[in-house]
Amino acid sequence: MDIDLIFKIAAIGIIVAVLNQLLVRSGREEQALMTTLAGLVVVLMILVQEISDLFDLIKNLFQL
């Protein structure tokens, strides 16, 4: 597990939040929603692997 993961997710989150605000203020709510969705999918793709690794680690350590 690497701490860079947290910074990566935080950076994506901040970028998406800023883009979301910009698009909402310029009256493009649909595109703002799509941007949020895209950010969500990207972060989920990164995170699913990490969560799976964590569960594997718990399974191995505790002999589940």
Next chain:
Amino acid sequence: MELIAKVTVICIVVALTALLLERDTPELGLLLTLGAIAVVMGFALSYYREIQEMVETLLGQAGLDGALFLPILKIIAISMVTKLGGDVCRDSGQKALGAVIDLAGTFCSLLAAEPLLRTAMSMLTQMGGIG
């Protein structure tokens, strides 16, 4: 000591960033929390081997079977996963999902404790001369 300082700093930074993200994109705030959980759990579990060795030594000195300790280990793991999963659901406002995870964790813990209960029951019946 080094671990707890590291974990505390990471968690405070993540909590602040999640607060910032939750204003516009609450789902990304939740995902950030999940990522922090994965990282911090990874750190904490890296120390687990030492604890396991210590417990095995103690069990050896007490003359107890190591197999008796296995269900306890499993229940610790189940309660860890259940607590974290349930609280993540509760944080996102889904209390019912959190309750379902707790319920599933309880059943899994009971199943994991079954060999211990069976051993205790057979010991009791032998002592009472029933079996």
